[in-house]
Amino acid sequence: MATLRDIKRKIEGVKKTQKITRAMNMVASAKLRTTQDKMASFRPYAHKFMELLQSVKARGDPGIHPLLLPRDEVNTVEIILLTSDRGLCGAFNANLIATAEGFMKERSAKGQKISLTTLGRKGRDYFRRRKVERRREERGILEKPNMSTASEIGKEVTDLFLTGNCDEVHILFSHFVSMVIQRPTIMQLIPIPLAETTEEPKRGVIPLDYIYEPSVTAIVRDLLPTYINVQILNCLWETAVSEHAARMTAMDNATRNCGDMITNLTLAMNKARQAAITAELMDIVGGAEALKG
Structure with a gap:
């Protein structure tokens, strides 16, 4: 006794x-408020970008840009995994890593080669211990998400796709739903998936009809690379907010x-x-x- x-x-x-x-809870709460405000202001911009691309696709042929064209055969898949650098945030990182492993096993079973990029120390350390090859690894990115970092990553994966070194690019991030729900989500970045719109327009709402100058092709050429960068930055913000919410909880x-x-x-x-x-x-x-x- x-x-x-x-x-x-x-x-x-x-x-x-x-x-x-208690101190860590207070720090996470302060960081959450700041990061959540930035995410909330950026989210509508990212969603509007998608709407604009839907409109562009409806006006033109998907073949007008190689980033819109899916490959006939997918041999190599690039996956960008976002995790935190620090722990003490519950099952946040474990859920992201488990989702990544499930995706990698599924694609490997189809005979596809996996190219892995880890953004965050937890993901890097996990796959390093298991001797899984990483094409690129970074840390500290979620501390201050910015367009410069997103553009660098976006240009890199775009070049990989255009040069034929990979056939698809996916990003695995944590979608912030609420303070208690942060959902691991896999989004295809390249080729850019643009779903066909089959919904009827709402009553009393007039669909927007854009006029493109100088041409749809010219706009798509400039718009698509920016779209990829915007979506990557949005994923960084979502994951950063999710991390702080998970740690606070x-x-x-x-x-x-x-x-x-x-x-x-x-x-x-x-x-x-x-x-x-x-x-x-x-x-x-x-x-x-x-x-x-």
């Missing part, structure tokens, strides 16, 4: 841990668990103290009875 000193030592240790988790749970542990340990300490006092009283009473006899 643990002594009073052992229990007191445990309580002090848990209290120190609780201070750390995990640290909040850890802080509450520490509180429960302190309550239970305090109860155990009081019981141990009561037992010690009772034992001492029994000794005193026993000694007194012995003296009387």
Whole structure:
């Protein structure tokens, strides 16, 4: 049975841990607000870009740009995996990595070669330990997502596709749904998937009809590379917000668990103290009875 000193030592240790988790929760909360505001302002821009591309496709032939044309045979698939650099965010990284492994196994079963890019230390370390070859690895990207980084990655994977070194490019990121739901999502970047619009226009809403100058071909040539960069940046923002939300939730749970542990340990300490006092009283009473006899 643990002594009073052992229990007191445990309580002090848990209290120190609780201070750390509470501080991390506050830091994650502050970062979340800042990052979420930026993501919220960028999301509509990324979605509007997709709408514009849908309109462009409806006006022109997909063959007007190689980034729109799917390959007849897919031999090599590039996957960009986004993870965090730090842990203590629950199952956030584990879910992303598990989704990546499932995708890689599925494509490998079809005889396709996998080219892996890891953006984030957790993903890099996981696949490095398993000796999985990475084409590129980076860290620190989710700290400050920016268009410069997204453009660099976008140009690199675009060149890979156009030179025939890969036939498809996918990005695996965490889609921020809510504070408690961050969903691992795989999005095809190249060739750019533009779904056919089959929905009827809403009543009272007049569909937009764009006039393209100088031509659809010229606009597509400039628009598609920018679209890829915009989608990559949007994925970076989504994943960054998801990371902070997951860490905030995990640290909040850890802080509450520490509180429960302190309550239970305090109860155990009081019981141990009561037992010690009772034992001492029994000794005193026993000694007194012995003296009387």
